[in-house]
Structure formats: structure tokens, C-alpha cells
Amino acid sequence: MAANPAEKEVIPEDSDSKAQPKRSRDEFVFDKILGEGSYSTVVLATDKVTKKQYAMKILDKRHIIREKKVPYVSREKDVLTRLDHPFFVKLYFTFQDKDNLYFGLSLAKRGELLEYLKKVGAFDENAAQFYTAEIVLALEYLHSKGIIHRDLKPENILLDENMHIQITDFGTAKIIEGGNDRANSFVGTAEYVSPELLQNKVAFKSSDLWALGCILCQLLSGRPPFHAPNEYLCFQKITKLEYMIPEGFPDNARDLVSKLLLLDPAARLGCDQMGGYPPLKDHLFFEDIDWETIHEQTPPKLMPYLPSNTKGESALRSDILIGDGSSEEGSELSDWELFPSSTKSTNQTAAGSEGQEREEQLKQQAKDSPWNQFVNGELIVMTGLIDKRKGLFSKRRQFILTDKPRLYYVDPVNMDLKGEVPLSDSMTIEVKNWKIFFVHTPSRTYYLEDPTGQSQKWADTLNEWMAKRKARNTDKQS
Ligand code: ATP
Numbered sequence: 001m002a003a004n005p006a007e008k009e010v011i012p013e014d015s016d017s018k019a020q021p022k023r024s025r026d027e028f029v030f031d032k033i034l035g036e037g038s039y040s041t042v043v044l045a046t047d048k049v050t051k052k053q054y055a056m057k058i059l060d061k062r063h064i065i066r067e068k069k070v071p072y073v074s075r076e077k078d079v080l081t082r083l084d085h086p087f088f089v090k091l092y093f094t095f096q097d098k099d100n101l102y103f104g105l106s107l108a109k110r111g112e113l114l115e116y117l118k119k120v121g122a123f124d125e126n127a128a129q130f131y132t133a134e135i136v137l138a139l140e141y142l143h144s145k146g147i148i149h150r151d152l153k154p155e156n157i158l159l160d161e162n163m164h165i166q167i168t169d170f171g172t173a174k175i176i177e178g179g180n181d182r183a184n185s186f187v188g189t190a191e192y193v194s195p196e197l198l199q200n201k202v203a204f205k206s207s208d209l210w211a212l213g214c215i216l217c218q219l220l221s222g223r224p225p226f227h228a229p230n231e232y233l234c235f236q237k238i239t240k241l242e243y244m245i246p247e248g249f250p251d252n253a254r255d256l257v258s259k260l261l262l263l264d265p266a267a268r269l270g271c272d273q274m275g276g277y278p279p280l281k282d283h284l285f286f287e288d289i290d291w292e293t294i295h296e297q298t299p300p301k302l303m304p305y306l307p308s309n310t311k312g313e314s315a316l317r318s319d320i321l322i323g324d325g326s327s328e329e330g331s332e333l334s335d336w337e338l339f340p341s342s343t344k345s346t347n348q349t350a351a352g353s354e355g356q357e358r359e360e361q362l363k364q365q366a367k368d369s370p371w372n373q374f375v376n377g378e379l380i381v382m383t384g385l386i387d388k389r390k391g392l393f394s395k396r397r398q399f400i401l402t403d404k405p406r407l408y409y410v411d412p413v414n415m416d417l418k419g420e421v422p423l424s425d426s427m428t429i430e431v432k433n434w435k436i437f438f439v440h441t442p443s444r445t446y447y448l449e450d451p452t453g454q455s456q457k458w459a460d461t462l463n464e465w466m467a468k469r470k471a472r473n474t475d476k477q478s
Contacts, residue, residue, distance in 0.1 A: 023095045023104065028056065034111075039069050044107065054092065057103040061096070072171035073101065079147055079170035080105075086295045087138035089158065089168040108158030108166040116302055117154055119444050122222035122391030124305040125250050131157075131299075132216050133281075133289045134165045136270070139212065140277040142167075143205045146176045150203050152211035153192045154218065163299040174203060190231045191224040195239050195263050206271035209280075213260030213268075220253055220305060221246050222391015225261065239263075246392040252285040259283070306389065306447060358403075371400045374410055374417045378402035382461045384454065385412065389447040399448070399458075405465035407439075421446055423466060429459045 031044040034055055045056035064073055080091035080103075090106040110116075113131065117123065123131070135157065142149060149156075149170070156169040172188070188197055194210035197203050217225040225243035228234040237243065241263050245254055259269040266273040270280035281291055290297070361379055365372050371383055382401040387394045388409065397409040397418060407421040422441050430438040437455040439446040439462070450458060 023093050023102075025095075025097055025102065028054070030056070034107075039064055039067065039073075042105075045104070053107045055089075055105040055107045057105055059101040059103070061099060061101060064101075069171075075173060076169075076171045077103070079173045079175065082145055082147065082175075083142075085138065085141045087134055087141070087165050087167060089166045105168075106160070106166065108168070109161040110159035110163055112155055113157040113159055113165065114154035116159070117219065117222070120302055121389065121445070121447060122305040123219045124300075124303045125220070125253070127300045127302050128216065128219040128253065128305070129285060129289065130294070130297075131165065131219060132212070133286055133291070133294055135167075135212055135215065136277070136280060136286075137291065137294065138165065138167050139208050139270070140281075143208070148174045148176065148203050148205050149208050149211075150174055150197075151188050151192070152208050152215065153189050154215060157215075164295060176205075190234045191226055193235075193238065194265065195241070196265050198235050198239055204265045204271070206265040206268045209260050209268045209270045210265075212270075213257050216253060216260070217243075217245065217249075217257055220249055220392070222393055225257070248392045250285075252283075252287075256283050256285040305391065370415070371398065371410065374408050375400060375402050375406070378404045378406060381405070381465060382458070384450060384452065384458070386458075387449040387451060389449060394449070401458075401461060401465065403465065403468075405462070405469055407462070423462075423469075425466070425470065427466070429462055431455050431459045 027048055028045040029048060031046065034042045034044055036042070040057050040059045042055050042057045045054045046052070047054070059073060064070055077091065077094060080089070084090070089108060092104040092106070094104065095102050122128075135152075139149075139152075147170075149167070151169060151172045152167070156167060158166045158168050160166050188194075192211040192214045194203070194207040197207060214224045214226065217223075225245065226234055226237045228237055241261065243261065245257065256269070262268050265271065268274065269283065270277055274280075281289075358379055362377070365380055369380060369383075371380060379402060380400055381403050382399075384399055386397055386399045386409070388397050396412065398412040400408045400410065402408070405423060407423055409418050409420070410416065411418050421439055422443070424441065426442055428440045430440065432438065433455065434453040435451065435455055436447070436449045437459050439448065448455075448458070
């Protein structure tokens with residue numbers, strides 16, 4: 001079927017066609033899907049001749065036209081064409097066929113910064129400083145080109161093979177013509193959107209500096225500062241500048257955040273009215289940063305930031321470094337509390353057994369245990385209250401280990417099943433001290449704190465039941 005002539009008019013033609021011969025789909029081997037957006041699929045593609053790999057963004061023309069997204073696609077292409085900087089995704093070429101538009105982008109091999117943040121909970125000060133500095137340099141360049149990103153957030157910060165940032169998603173960016181430092185119309189993501197966008201539907205370059213403040217908060221605490229159960233409440237918090245920085249947040253970072261998260265866009269550190277980027281880069285938080293060579297440096301290893309809850313104890317470090325992986329858990333952000341005070345443990349264990357005895361135990365459990373309703377007919381072998389930490393935040397949960405084994409966690413106040421730690425043979429348990437243990441799963445590390453000090457018992461029981469499961473599986477196979 002021939003392309004609809006109307007489509008030809010609205011879909012942007014290749015601007016680089018004069019400089020280079022047009023590419024075509026046949027020149028590439030398409031491999032796995034790297035990600036999917038609302039209007040596109042991004043696929044790993046290898047040039048058959050040069051073997052160079054690209055992230056090929058494929059957009060369905062009809063879908064874009066139907067959804068009236070042509071201006072966004074044009075904007076993205078227009079902005080990407082203007083950018084040439086190591087901290088931005090690079091657009092190498094575009095082409096189209098009857099059905100699709102193709103954007104040949106540099107491959108951000110390590111995926112989204114957000115996935116790493118979910119995996120470790122929060123970054124330590126060193127890593128937060130490094131990545132914030134890279135974002136500052138990227139914004140300095142972007143703003144010097146008269147471009148406002150308008151939707152800066154950890155999902156839009158990708159990572160290249162060497163773990164340096166590659167900022168993406170320019171569909172909602174704005175090019176400011178003639179030095180006019182403002183752009184109209186509302187865009188953005190609730191938690192990172194600036195007050196001026198909400199109130200006056202106007203964006204300035206410093207709206208990106210607001211987002212930078214939000215991201216710095218999130219990197220160090222595990223959660224963006226303006227968080228609420230719904231968008232409306234989130235917007236209210238933003239316009240009232242109602243945010244809370246948790247205890248344990250480093251002082252220099254706190255000071256920087258307070259100079260970025262200001263209602264007046266002209267008062268934010270880094271904006272033109274405040275002297276531009278030099279005073280921002282001179283802030284004490286960036287004291288150790290070598291701005292000239294940062295893109296050539298080896299980024300710090302990603303380590304979780306877990307300052308101690310207990311006075312006198314030093315911050316915790318995981319012995320296990322973070323590898324690749326994606327996070328499995330959806331957000332569970334509605335009822336957090338900060339370092340809840342210790343309560344008496346209700347730990348209990350039961351020896352697992354087969355057949356008759358297990359049936360008896362199950363009957364008893366159904367009568368006696370309030371947790372029975374959550375365990376799908378499995379026998380509970382250990383339960384207890386545990387503080388599940390994520391960054392600087394912590395939630396108290398009833399953890400329930402069954403003989404399957406499965407490890408469930410329940411909100412004990414609302415008696416609501418919140419999730420399950422995915423147990424697998426590739427999981428490892430790391431006991432840090434008598435209270436704290438980490439469960440490393442391929443997709444995420446769980447930082448768990450037993451206020452009653454039975455971390456070793458949890459680790460032993462978990463390992464014991466995982467070993468039993470392994471033995472059962474081996475028996476089945478032989
Ligand atoms: P939406 O348009 O819905 O906001 P999006 O902008 O996140 O979506 P895309 O830019 O189409 O969508 O990207 C979809 C996903 O593909 C991203 O979330 C990212 O994980 C992955 N991706 C995009 N660009 C690249 C790239 N250059 N390298 C590697 N992965 C990428």
C-alpha cells in the first residue's frame with residue numbers, strides 16, 4: 001500500500017540527506033528491544049557493514065499522526081540535530097519508509113539511571129556528587145545552546161557503556177529564539193515540574209535547575225522531594241515549596257538543594273540572574289569535582305547510601321557491587337515513615353515437616369496466625385517486623401517466610417500485602433551486623449533491619465530453606 005500523501009507532508013524529511021546518503025532498514029540487523037515509549041520502540045540495531053551498534057528509535061507514522069504528535073517528533077529531531085556533546089544522546093541519522101520513521105541514536109548501553117537508583121535505593125555521596133556534576137555540565141551546554149529540556153528526570157538520563165550520562169527525550173524541549181529566556185505551554189512530570197510551569201505555564205532555563213535540585217534529592221535520599229499520593233497533592237506541595245529533606249542527608253548537598261529549590265526562578269543558583277553556571281560549579285558540594293576531565297574519569301562504583309539510624313554507628317556499605325539489572329518492584333510510596341522507632345519483635349520459627357505433621361501445622365496456623373491470609377496455603381517458618389530501607393527512608397513491614405520458600409512483606413497497620421522478595425538461586429544474603437542484612441537479588445538489593453537484632457537468624461533461616469528448595473529441585477530432576 002502506498003503511503004498516504006498527507007502523511008508525507010507532516011512527517012519531517014531527513015535534514016541530513018544532503019550530507020550523507022540516505023540509510024535504509026535493510027542496512028541494519030535488528031536485535032532486542034531496548035525500551036518502549038508511548039509512541040516509539042527503541043531497538044538495538046547493528047550496521048551490517050561497519051558493525052557499529054545504534055539504538056534505533058522506530059516511530060509508527062500513522063500512530064503519530066493519529067495522536068497529533070508530529071510536532072513532538074519534529075522537535076526531538078530538531079533539538080538532537082543541534083546537540084554535539086558527550087552527555088547527550090547523539091542522533092547519527094534519520095530515515096523513513098512507508099510505515100515508520102527511524103532515528104539512529106547513540107546506544108546508551110547501561111540503560112536508565114533510574115534503574116540503578118531503584119536497585120541500590122540511593123547513591124552514596126561520592127556517586128551523587130559525580131552524577132549531579134555531569135548533569136550540571138550537560139545543562140550548562142544545553143542552556144548555552146538556548147534549549148530548555150523541560151522534562152529532566154532520572155528516566156531521561158541514560159548511561160553509556162562506561163556509566164557516563166547520556167541525556168535523552170527532547171520531544172518536549174524548547175528552543176528559545178532571540179535570547180528570550182522563557183517558553184510557554186505546560187509540560188513535565190509531576191514530581192520534577194517547577195512552580196512557574198504549574199502557576200504561569202511558563203518555563204525558563206532555570207526550570208531545569210529546579211529539576212536538578214529534585215534529582216539531587218532523589219539520588220541521595222531515594223525519593224524525589226515533592227512526593228504525594230496523587231498529582232494534585234504533589235502540585236500543591238511544589239507551589240507551597242513544601243519539601244522535607246530526611247535526616248542523614250549530607251550538609252553540603254542540603255545547602256545546594258536549598259539554593260536550587262526556590263520558588264523564584266531568578267534566584268536559583270546557576271541561572272543567568274545569579275551569575276550563570278560558575279557559582280553553581282563553585283558550590284562546596286562539588287569541591288572534589290574536576291570539571292575539565294569529568295567525562296574522561298571512571299565514574300564511582302554505585303554504592304548504596306545507608307547512614308546509620310543509630311548514633312555513633314558509621315554509615316553502612318554493601319560488600320557487593322551493583323551490576324546490571326532492572327527493578328521489579330512498583331512504587332510503594334503511599335505510607336512511608338522515617339526511621340520508625342523500635343517495637344517488640346514477634347519473631348517466631350517453626351520447623352518445617354512433611355505430610356501429616358505439616359497438615360496439622362497448617363491447620364493450627366489457619367486458626368492462630370494473622371499472617372495466614374497472605375501466604376497462599378504455605379507453612380510459615382519465620383515472621384517478624386523488619387524495617388525495609390530504601391535510601392534514607394524506611395518502612396516497617398511484617399516479613400513472612402514460608403516453607404515454599406517465599407518471602408512476603410505486609411503492611412502491619414493496614415494488614416495489606418505490599419510485596420514479595422523474589423527468592424532465587426542467584427540471590428545472596430549479606431549480614432552486616434546483628435540488626436542489618438541485605439538480600440541481593442538480580443534486580444534489586446533489599447536493605448533490611450531487624451530492630452530486635454536477629455539478622456543472622458533471618459539469614460540462616462533463609463539460606464536453610466533455599467538449600468531445601470535446591471535439594472527438592474535436584475531430587476525432582478534425577
Ligand atoms: P515517552 O515518549 O512515552 O515519554 P520515552 O521518551 O521514554 O517515552 P523513548 O525515547 O522512545 O521513550 O525510549 C523508550 C525507552 O527506550 C527508554 O525508556 C529507554 O529505556 C530506551 N532507550 C531510548 N533511547 C535509548 C538509547 N539511545 N540507548 C538505549 N536505550 C534507549
